[in-house]
Amino acid sequence: MDTTTALETAQSLLQPWAQTVTQPEPHRSDFVVAPADLLAAVQALMDARWGYLGAITGVDLPAPAPAEGQPPAESHLAALYQFFNGAAVATLRVTVTHAQPVLPSICDIIPSATIYERELIEMFGFDIENTPVTDHLLLPDDWPQNVYPLRKSFTGFGGAESA
Amino acid sequence: MTNQSQPQKFIVPIGPQHPALKEPGHFEFGVDGEIVTSATIRLGFVHRGIEKATEDRTWVQNLYLLERICGICSNIHGTVYAIGVEKLAGVEIPPRAKYIRTIVAELERVHSHLLWLGVAAHEGGFDTLFMYSWRDRETVMDLLEGLSGNRVNYSTNLIGGVKFDINEKQADEIRRGLDFLEERTHYYMKVVTTDETFLGRTRDIGTMTREQAELLGAVGPTARASGVPRDVRSESPYLAYNEHPIQLQVHDGGDLLARFIVRLNELFDTYRLIRELLDHMPAGDLTVRVPRRIPEGEVLIRGEAPRGELVYYLKSSGSDKPDRIKVRTPSLCNWGTISHVAVGHKLADMPMLLVGIDPCFSCNDRLVTVNNTQNSQDLTWDALRRYGIEYYK
Amino acid sequence: MNNIFPLIALLIFPGGLFLMASGLVYEWVDRKLIARYQNRVGPRWFQPLADVVKLLAKEEIIPTGVSRGLFVALPVIGMAGALTAALYVPIAGFAPSFSFAGDLVVTLYLLSMMTLCLGLAGANTTDRFSLIGATRTLTQLFSYEAPFLLALLGPAIVAGTWNIAEINNFAGQNIWLVVTQLMGFLVALVGLLGKLEMPPFDAPEAETEIVSGALTEYSGRGLALFRLGKDVELVVGLTLVASFYLGGIANPLEFLLKTLGLLIVMAGMQSLFARLRIDQTVGLWWRIGALLALVQLLVLIVVRVLR
Amino acid sequence: METKLPSTWEKALDSIRTWARVNSPWVIHFNSGSCNGCDIEILATLTPRYDLERFGVKLQGSPRHADVLICTGPVTRNARDRLVRIYNQMPDPKFVVVVGSCGLSGGVFHGSYNVMGGVDEVIPVDAYVPGCPPRPEAIIHGVVALLDSLKKKP
Amino acid sequence: MTIGSMFGNILRSLFKKPATENYPFVRKDAPAALRGKLFYDPEKCTGCQLCIKDCPADAIELIVVDKVNKRFVMRYHMDRCTFCDQCVQSCRFNCLNLSDEQWEMASLSRTPMEVYYGRDEDIKFLLEKAAQPGADDSCGPAPAEQA
Structure with a gap:
């Protein structure tokens, strides 16, 4: 299966759930998927044995500073589920708000996703429902609650911390 | 022998400082005699916050x-x-x-x-x-x-x-x-x-x-x-x-x-x-x-490191600093295999098994997986000894 | 005045001091040989001495949760066992200081003392590595002890005595027993490796698995004594095997040549093999070691009866 | 050493102790957050090409047996407690050698939220070996420098 | 199905010269490309600060004594340097160089790892200024080293 056909297959598989499809690079397709449809979309890819989960990348998308008089816009978090099949890359792009960063867990479909999901929880503050383990993974056990290092609002401890 | 009266979980920790690992990672193997019944991995000892640091x-x-x-x-x-x-x-x-x-x-x-x-x-x-x-x-x-x-x-x-x-x-x-x-x-x-x-x-x-x-x-x-x-x-x-x-x-x-x-x-x-x-x-x-200044955009790059597939996700917002860099290192993927494969093997095989995937803690210090395929049994020291005697009969 | 010679024999030569010194020298030779086998330079000649002196000068930490008395006493007992064992063995070719009809058995028991102490020392501490090291040490003790004993029994049966000195004399007057009892020789030599927990039988103190096994919690003096004890045991063991199988030891030169020859072979074995898992060790000893030794004994007995 | 010995005896004992200490440095290696570049170079110093056993250096697994703690990497938040614990577990006299630039100052990881800085902010350090990573020769140089400094100390 | 398959090799090693280099006693030259200690040539510097912008470890600082006459002192933190060569690459005037001679930098304290490069009188001037009460402490009374 060459790259183009692979991407076409992915597109037809994800047709029911993809809100928009873009192709930033010849070997890479982005599918924007609603959080509610994520499980079904992943299931469809896996059922068709389309590649494997390469990574889940979290991205913080803080709202730009509001213009005069406007109400502040809502900040978002995006999770990119990247699937690789040969040279082809399919990205499922799921966006949630800071206020309610809830995503379903895909660990039932792909057990190895647990590590990425835990990273999302710890580093970005996602709330992933039904993920098997939620312990601290990388950060020390005494890490403060509700501080997520990879969010843009986090800028270190400002030197107040000392050994 | 001092606390033989109360039951204790017999868990063998490996790491973070351990001769088998030149790098720190913390493993806990529940053992039953010499047989490993559960494997827990705790990483993060080398977590240096690189992904965040890239942003400034x-x-x-x-x-x-x-x-x-x-x-x-x-x-x-x-x-x-x-x-x-x-x-x-x-x-x-x-x-x-x-x-x-x-x-x-x-x-x-x-x-x-x-x-x-x-x-x-x-x-x-x-x-x-x-x-x-x-x-x-x-x-x-x-x-x-x-x-x-x-x-x-x-x-x-x-x-x-x-x-x-x-x-x-x-x-x-x-x-x-x-x-x-x-x-x-x-x-x-x-x-x-x-x-x-x-x-x-x-x-x-x-x-x-x-x-x-x-x-x-x-x-x-x-x-x-x-x-x-x-x-x-x-x-x-x-x-x-x-x-x-x-x-x-x-x-x-x-x-x-x-x-x-x-x-x-x-x-x-x-x-x-x-x-x-x-x-x-x-x-x-x-x-x-x-x-x-790198133009706005995002790319996903893959390369084959000696240990396996390495994935970089780069996102630029058009400034001279990246907006987000995500690194998915090969060892990260291979970790999961350890805890699955470890159970049922001898304790003596653990270092070899760990090394078998060519782990690189520093690479991926970003996860912990816990896998209790079998619940680690609570063993008293007595029971352990009895078991050891049985086992080597 | 007559008492002075046994005392010298006991304390200085060929007893205590000499044994320890030669133990250190033999440890150096062993380490140096392994290093050379591995194509590197290896330690300097005074290395083991420096190690021991340094350990003696170091702080001794007694971990919490151990029986203090045992913690301190076990290394001493182990060391004493090894030293006492040497009394019955023709160290450096001199007739043993003490000797009686069944001293072979006593010597073998005394040699096991060290391992037992090691096991107890491990079990005494609460450290998990020590505990596992202790179980492994004792497991290994049970596995190599019988074949080792059987292997040393061969020469005893041929010589018709349980006295080490007499066996030594017998071996010196007859054809080297290694020729007639090759299997026994091999089992004895490998048994010695097992006894001293040297690679490939170092599972009880496998660095990569359980840090330092039973000795993990020992620092300073205890560690030094255990190491010294092992060195002494190395000398005693080598002497035993050399005197039984390599045509006896009649003078210091013979002692030196034969034991060092054995050491070259042993160091070679240490660097040639991967570490055996403890279950592999047990399997090896009971399936192959014991069998070989038994076959050997059987042949000897048959030959003896036929004669 | 509470009992007073004649001073000549004490001197002789001291010099023997120093001699033994200098000639038998057993090391334990701890990685407090390094990229393991230094770690493999430390391991390389034990292999045939460099063979630190010439100086009596032996890699030990248990902190109880070690005299010298070789530490690599910046100290991460997680590793700090372990580092202190290992240091405390070592029997006196003990020495610390830091290998690699990040262990000295934090190096490229300076300013990161999970990095506490150099090793000397957590435990006292006796010798510093800069480099990223230092060549094995440079590590040997560092160890020799430490041992030389021990000779001079009483 | 062999046991001890390395026998030939280890036996040969026993009689072969060890592979060990007798390092502290015999010092072999490092390859010419080696990235050792950083050296700075104040004569060529124009003060563009490109090297400082690109340094990933904050290891170099350029102290401007007199901008017009191009008198600069570089403070080099050996203990931070990662010897990555980026500053050398960034410098368009070739005033930086990583030495292949000096790579044995171990020392018993971190003080000698702060090195000043520049003209003698500039360094002296700077150090005197730093030694004055109330001066910025970070400059520290460090032993200067001349390029």
Whole structure:
């Protein structure tokens, strides 16, 4: 299966759930998927044995500073589920708000996703429902609650911390 | 013996400081006699917050920061990152630079696999093999030091090219070194596949079927030793791998022995590839100019590190600093296999098993997996002793 | 005045002091040989001495949760056992200081003392590595002890005595027993490796698995004594095997040549093999070691009866 | 050493102690957050090409047996407690050698939220070996420098 | 199916010269490309600060004594340097160089790892200024080293 056909297959598989499809690079397709449809979309890819989960990348998308008089816009978090099949890359792009960063867990479909999901929880503050383990993974056990290092609002401890 | 009255969980911690691990990671193996019943991994001892740190460093500075994610496969990190930035900036590096990057990447694979061979032998208590393979590894270390000026962090890459050239004299030195190493690798292959005492430690240990490997998301030699034909260099060739394809090394064994064989076979292929690349080096410049501000966009780059597939996700917002860099290192994927495979093996096999995936804590310090396939039994010291007596009857 | 010679024999030569010194020298030779086998330079000649002196000068930490008395006493007992065992063995070719009809058995028991103490020392501490090391040490003790004993029994049966000195004399007057009892010799030599927990039988103190096994919690003096004890045991064991199988030991030169020859072979074995898992060790000893030794004994007895 | 010995005796004992200490440095290695570049170079110093056993250096697994703690890497938040614990577990006299630039100052990882800085901010350090990573020769140089300094100390 | 398959090799090693280099006693030259200690040539410097912008480890600082006459002092923190060569690459005037001679930099304290490069009188001037009460402490009374 060459790259183009692979991407076409992915597109037809994800047709029911993809809100928009873009192709930033010849070997890479982005599918924007609603959080509610994520499980079904992943299931469809896996059922068709389309590649494997390469990574889940979290991205913080803080709202730009509001213009005069406007109400502040809502900040978002995006999770990119990247699937690789040969040279082809399919990205499922799921966006949630800071206020309610809830995503379903895909660990039932792909057990190895647990590590990425835990990273999302710890580093970005996602709330992933039904993920098997939620312990601290990388950060020390005494890490403060509700501080997520990879969010843009986090800028270190400002030197107040000392050994 | 002091607390034999109250039941205690018998858990053997390995790490973060432990002779088997030159890097800190913390494992807890629940043991039943000598049999491992559960495996827990706690990482994070080397978590340095690199992904966050990239966001307040410039694209150039990040090259060096990311190189230091892992000291063993430093070059591939820099290379994959540089490829990504160049892609974002829309520049194409000169062909000679591509070849040099490929050669260094392959030399790094040689060093990494020989290192691994030695460490794995050391874990198996075979110090002589460890000493010999590390002695021979010095050959490739000398080559790399002569080329780049550092034995470990070669810093081959600049954004937009490479720092150093390989002249004819150096090329000849590399060829000579490879001839020597090839001969030695044949010898190690013989030792690893025929020595009965060593086979006793590797054969049928940590066997992982192809299905398991795929399900657990194994990558690199670990996956290839389970028969999964997955190698970025052939799947999605980058650098000079288009013109000079690799030969995929796959083995169906799935056990530790297969991992030895796959890695050693890969060495042979790497020797061939480096010679081929040296013979076909195009002439030309080494660098192109890349602007300090990288245009907005995002890319996903994959490369094959000695340990497996390395994924970089770069997102630029158009400034001189990246917006988000995500690194998915190969060891991260292979971790999951450990806790699955460990259960049911002897405690003595654990170091070998751990090393079998060629773990790199520094690389991926970003996870913990807990897998209690069997609940670790609560054992009193008495029960343990009784069990031990039963077991060795 | 007559008492002074046994005392010298006991304390200085060929007893205590000499034994310890030669133990250190033999440890150096062993380490040096392994280093040379591995193509490196290896330690300097005074290395073991420096190690021991340094350990003696170091702070001794007694971990919490151990029986203090045992913690301190076990290394001493182990060391004493090894030293006492040497009394019955023709160290450096001199007739043993003490000797009686069944001293072979006593010597073998005394030699096991060290291992037992090691096991107890491990079990005494609460450290998990020590505990596992202790179980492994004792497991290994049970596995190699019988074959080792059987292997040393061969020469005793041929010589028709349980007295080490007499066996030594017998071996010196006859053809080297290694020729007639090759299997026994091999089992004895490998048994010695097992006894001293040297590679490939170093599972009880496998660095990469359980740090330092039973000795993990020992620092300073205890560690030094255990190491010294092992060195002494190495000398005693080598002497035993050399005198039984390599045509007896009649003078210091013979002692030196034969034991060092054995040491070269032993160091070779240490660097040639990967570490055996403890279950492999047990399997090896009971399936192969014991069998070989038994076959050997059987042949000897048959030959003896036929004669 | 509470009992007073004649000073000549004490001197002799001291010099023997120093001699033994200098000639038998057993090391334990701890990675407090390094990229393991330094770690493999430390391991390389034990292999045939460099063979630190010439100086009596022996890699030990248990902190109880070690005299010298070789530490690499910046100290991460997670590793700090472990580092202190290992240091405390070592019997006196003990020495610390830091290998690699990040262990000295934090190096490229300076300013990161999970990095506490150099090793000397957590435990006292006796010798510094800069380099990223230092060549094995440079590490040997560092160890020899430490041992030389021990000779001079009473 | 062999036991002790390395026998030939180890036996040969016993009689072969060890592979060990007698390092502290015999010092072999490092390859010319080696990236050792950083050296700075104040005569060529124009003060563009490109090297400082690109340094990933904050290891170099350029102290401007007199901008017009191009008098600069570089403070080099050896203990931070990662010897990555980026500053050398960035410098368009070739005033930086990583030495292949000086790579044995171990020392018993971190003080000698702060190195000043520049003209003698400039360094002296700076150090005197730093030694004055109330001066920025970070400059510290460090032993100067001349390029």
